[in-house]
Amino acid sequence: MHDITVKNIMFSYDKELILENISMKIDSGDFVCLLGQSGCGKSTFLRLMAGLSEPDSGNILVGDNELKGASLDRGVVFQDYSLFPWLTTGKNIILSLQQKFKNESKKELKKRALYYLERVGLDKATFDKYPNELSGGMRQRSAICRSFALDPPILLMDEPFGALDAVTRAKLQDMVLDLWRKDKENRKTIFFVTHDVDEALLLSTKIFVFGSSPSKIIYTHSFGDEEKVDRDSLFNNKEILDLRNKLIHIINKDIEEKINLKEIII
Amino acid sequence: MLKGIKNIKDYIGTIIILIMAFLIYIFATDIYNILDPVLFPGFSKIGPKFYSSMPKLWKSLISSLKLLIPGYFGAAFSGILLGILIGTNPRLNKNLKPIIFALNPIPPSMMTPYLIAIMPTFYLSSVAVIFIGCFWPFLNGTINGIVLIDQKYLDNSKVLELKGFKKLFNVILPAAAPSILSGAGTALNFAFILLAIAEMFATNSGLGHFIQYYADFSDYARVISGLLFMGGFIVIVMLGFEKFKKKILFWTLNENK
Secondary structure (H helix, E strand, C coil), rough: CEEEEEEEEEECCEEEEEEEEEEECCCCCCCEEEECCCCCCCHHHHHHHHHHCCCCCCEEEEEEECCCCCCCCEEEEEECCCCCCEEEEEEEEHHHHHCCCCCHHHHHHHHHHHHHEEEEEEEEHHHHHCHHHCCCCHHHHHHHHHHHCCCCCEEEEEECCCCCCCHHHHHHHHHHHHHHHHHHCCCCCCCCCEECCCHHHHCCCCEEEEEEECCEEEEECCCCCCCCCCHHHHHHCHHHHHHHHHHHHHHHHHHHHHHHHHHHHC | CCCHHHHHHHHHHHHHHHHHHHHEEEHHHCCCCCCCCCCCCCHHHHHHHHHHHHHHHHHHHHHHHHHHHHHHHHHHHHHHHHHHHHCCCHHHHHHHHHHHHCCCCCCCHHHHHHHHHHHCHHHHHHHHHHHHHHHHHHHHHHHHHHHHHHHHHHHHHHHCCHHHHHHHHHHHHHHHHHHHHHHHHEEEEEEEEHHHHHCCCCCCCHHHHHHHHHCCCHHHHHHHHHEEEEHHHHHHHHHHHHHHHHCCCCCHCCCCC
């Protein structure tokens, strides 16, 4: 269907190499976490996936088609600006829905929007509120609502919960997992950028750890079908604890190397 | 009623300053005669003349509006339209920038002989003076607003495949609105400054003409009456504009206002 193959992606900005030889194979319906310290290029990679930038070389295949430019087939949830602040939440959602469902009436689209607002745990009143009248958590819920209402086969999320407090963050993680799990037949392929190891363990079926300068994949882990981590096993299961320690160790080592490298240059 | 009281409270400082200025002026003129009585007639003279000029002042205002409204809104329309065209077209922007830099600072008053020669009527040449003065702030405000749109809004619009007019009205114009409206404010100021120049030739009426006319006869009581009337009008327009601006730009205001 839409298995994704990333082949030898190179990307540089201002002559500096940012991504070096990124390759991965993703099955349709995977929940992929891109994990790494900040500034390691994982968000840059997500921008390539979104079609907002183009790689210098290499390509990204969705099914058999090469990915070109931004498209409604790949929904994006940004860290804190997926909604236009000058439109109400409802108008934001309707505007995007009109892009995809061109022949449907406004009434139908509103129904769809309200249905998904409910599914992300927001009440109807949110529809007429402006984004800056909402809390950070509600804004992200609205952004996720917009993405799921558009129903793209691939969803890209760039540290969507990075600016939220711990409690809200946990709630939203559960919500996204729930939304993702419920679509059993057409499960979305999700790419989720985070620097939080626990978040990655909790959400993902595949984890790619990005190392920095230039960024490359330094570690990969796939969970088996029955191995899905939940909040309890995250802290009780020996195997998962080992994996957690390993991931933290890998990331810390990468940070140390970066610091040493800087000292040598200075 | 309650709102009225609140408004007065909000502007209490303004009211005190105005009363102070009024008192100082009365002391300096009517009471102690410190200032030159021709240039600074006392309120005992201004008051009656202001009152007797009222019908003429209202007429002048209407006549000024006939210049201001087409000049200002004509400039708004063409400035924003051209601004959109240039702002969304990097190549055009780059090539036209030096030309805009060169033309922008030329005072419209210096163009008056040419405008009179080119325009079919005196009325239109007066409108043209205001038009030119207001055009540049609108144009620059729109171009700058569009060029400086935050990348995140553009990314978002790309992801949603927004294109053409839909993108223009839902993303480009709202995102550029702060800069366009700041240009609109500058243009409004210019419009009033240029009003007097535009009314120096061409028309026999208007607020600028009123002031100019009585200044020529050294009737400064009427000049000051005209200035006060015009000042009052400008304040009302500006406050209205501020309100409009706040309404459009509500989303830029602080969340915890």
